[in-house]
Amino acid sequence: MVARTERMPIDTPRCAVLVGPYLSGKTSLLESLLAACCAIPRQGSVKDGNSVGDASPEARARGMSVEPNIAHATYMGEPWVFVDCPGSIEFAQDYRNALQIADVAVVVCEADPARALTIAPILKYLDDEDIPHLLFVNRMDESTGRVRDLLAALQAHSRRPLVLRQVPIREGEHITGYVDLASERAYRYRPGQPSDLIQLPETALAREQEARGEMLEALADFDDGLLEQLLEDMVPETHDIYRTLAKDLQSDLIVPVFLGAAEKNHGVHRLLKALRHEVSDVTHTAGRKAIPPEGEPLLQVFKTLHLAHTGKLSLARIWRGSVKDGQMLTGPHGQARISGLYHLLGSNLAKIPEAGPGDVVALGKLEPVATGDVLTPADHPADAPDWPASLAPVYAMALHAANRNDEVKLSGALQKLVEEDPSLTARHDEDTGELLLSGQGDIHLQIAADRLKGKYNLAVTLARPQVPYKETIRRKAEQHARHKKQSGGHGQFADVKISIQPLPRGSGFQFVDRIVGGAIPRQYIPSVEEGVREFMTHGPLGYPVVDVQVTLHDGQFHSVDSSDMAFKLAARQAMAEGMPACEPVLLEPILSVAIAVPNEFTSKVQRLITGRRGQILGYDARAGWEGWDEVQCYMPQAEIHDLIIELRSATLGVGSYSQRFDHLQELTGRLADQAVARSSHGAVAAQ
Structure with missing residues (x-):
């Protein structure tokens, strides 16, 4: 050389x-x-x-x-x-x-x-x-x-x-x-x-x-001296070439x-x-990240691990200064003392007393510290350089503990997994009640499940999530219901007359009180609304009811036997008898989806969308990505579960998508019948 x-x-x-x-x-x-x-x-x-x-x-x-x-x-x-x-x-x-x-x-x-x-x-x-x-x-x-x-x-x-x-x-x-x-x-x-x-x-x-x-022509684009030599057919000195290569790479x-x-x-x-x-070296890199060379020691955590015998480890790069084992550090979430300072060689930890600028170390048991945090010995948090946002999930599974007694323990273990990998999320779905584990793909979630078993002795099962269907009605109906029960002493009596009618899509639920003349005392009307709302959590098709107006316009009461409970039960009875006459119909959630792919795969993705009951809205060049397209479409949520798997398979693994809820749409035919049957089975199982 x-x-x-x-x-x-x-x-x-x-x-x-x-x-x-x-x-x-x-x-x-x-x-x-x-x-x-x-x-x-x-x-x-x-x-x-x-x-x-x-x-x-x-x-x-x-x-x-x-x-x-x-x-x-x-x-x-x-x-x-x-x-x-x-x-x-x-x-x-x-x-x-x-x-x-x-x-x-x-x-x-x-x-x-x-x-x-x-x-x-x-x-x-x-x-x-x-x-x-x-x-x-x-x-x-x-x-x-x-x-x-x-x-x-x-x-x-x-x-x-x-x-x-x-x-x-x-x-x-x-x-x-x-x-x-x-x-x-x-x-x-x-x-x-x-x-x-x-x-x-x-x-x-x-x-x-x-x-x-x-190679020299490429370097000359950034070096006028080298360009002049090439124009004059001069042979650059080898050390000048190496110097230019180093300067251009570092820049x-x-x-x-x-x-x-x-x-x-x-x-x-x-x-x-x-x-x-x-x-x-690290000084140049810190400068690129706008970290001043002077000041208190400064570290940044880029990965969090939870190990069986060591506990929590925060992997960090030291941008300036040095740190010692046992030193107190301050981050955005509080202070903690280093309990073990390590070098790594794969899975092996080597304990060290001190580390200086540029080093990558594992810090033991800094409980309040999270990935991306900047740490310093000062008594106040330091300014942090930008940190990448966590990737949005593109694949979800319903997570169930094999042993119901492990559900409390499961919550803490999931919190640690998410802390280790911010591209994982765990949440309870408000519509279906399921615990959803979401991430970047099937293998991602399978490995998360393996870690729950291996690290925390928590056996779990993963299943396809339920689709949060809703239901509504197509026509108006009037319904009268009376709840009357006498069993010695005070009885139960309530009489209600309601009208049920559909509302425009997206209106939600409205309860209208049109009682006049004291047909029902004012203190019982909230109980009527409560009974209506309770019924609407599971309508005739087994799903939550939306976009419906219920109007209470008449009724009767008894001065002794009427009660809040009686009117709530009467309202539920009126809804149960009246809703089937309103032509209930299933609604499925429709997502607005943006699929990003190299333009050589655009036509393939369009076929993928139509094959999943999607509606193509158009496509355009993907902003900031030369040679890529972004295809906009509507797609039923029921069809998007494994979209990322097929999309990556069709695009050498590089295709991606983003989604958001857009609207609810009527679903009829075989797919609706299957969804209603699943809901009925779920109701039977629950009983």
Whole structure:
């Protein structure tokens, strides 16, 4: 390697966050990085289940990352923290939060142009948040396509120019090494070891010259001095090229692209050297987040964990200053004392007495602290940099404790799960009475259920949620009801005459009192309304009644036997007898849905909508997303339960949607009959 300009060693830890789609090989890259740094005795394997990352039972059972994996290491005397994030889109909240504390993001992607779309949401988030990032194209040893085609496919999803840093050396069908475009040196891969320096092959010379010219032209767009040299056909000094590459990466102007194969350790040492020389330290990152360099020590929590034997752990990056075990910290929700300060290597905790700026640490038992909180030893909360909003849920299941005696315990366990993962929500549905667990997809909720069982010994079942149907009426009816009962002593007597009529959709319920002449004493009229309202919670079809007006216009009472209870029962009787004559009809909730997809999938999504009884309202370009559309539609809530599963299946996993309740709509025919039958079964079961 050509010598670079000397610089002072960086003694504060830098943080590189590994992100990328599911199966791109991030965990394998983490293993290779740690092995190259001698942080582990040998490189583990995801297939063999002996990797540093993915150590939790849920991750091992599925062979996939389901939480961030953090590892400390040292490379060439300089400390690093690597954070390997889950690749599944269902755990996107974790990578969004982890990227907030990153000095650089390493985006791991596949060497297949057809799969370039899978990193579009990640690149969009990095671009929007101005987070410096580079690409590591993994499994290049399996690639047979042209790198220039892959680069063009990836560039379509990045606002920053992608700058290729290497070209592969091919021998027949196999890639055996690479040419570094900055130094113009060639290397041959050696499995599990640093690459060998070799003579640049004649067969790679033409492509190397072309690619190097493209790299320099991209850099010249941000450097007038380099542009002037190129216009005068001068060859830039190698150290100037490296300096420009580092400056542009740190300023988030370019996205360097490296090639390799993590499982075979190909290109990993080259990636580490680029990280070492071109990534800024914590002071630069804190400045990017508008955190002043002076002042009290400042930490920010990016992940919360609840471990069986350790209790609550708050994972945090130290933006400035240092912290010690036992120190009191203040956050927006109060003060707490650190009870244990740790470094992490996967699931292993190493206790430390003190940590300084740039470090990523686990803080023990800070009960009032939440993800995103900024902590300081001062006696008042510090100003907090922006923190990403939690992702809105797109998939929900009804959650039931297998043992009813566990329901109180379940509430506390769910609170901890939501604290660990803010993209999970748990709430009781007011219409159906069910406890709903909502999140980012089926696997997301299944893993939450596994954690309830594994961590808290709470067996639960997940079921499709009930649809909150309503019912209303189509015609007016008059009804007279008398409640009379004599059983010795005071009896019960109440007589009411009511009219029941439909109201326009969305009007709700109205009760009108038109009693004149004292036919019913004033003190009993609220009881009549109460009886009407009680009946309307379950109408003739078994669902809550809406958009109905009930008018009390006549009745009778007895001076001795009438009571509040008697009039409430008479009102319920009048509703039960009168409502069936009003042509009750079922109403289903209709949602306003916005589906966002790359425009190549727009027609497919339109067919998906109509197949789910949806009504397409139109579509337009998605704001801020080049090459994406947003399709607006109405869709019955009964059809949206597993929409996200089909949508992701149809769009390489990148499609998404948002929803809101819009209106109620009449439902008739077979679907209405089935809904009424389910309600009847539920009523029978309840009895």
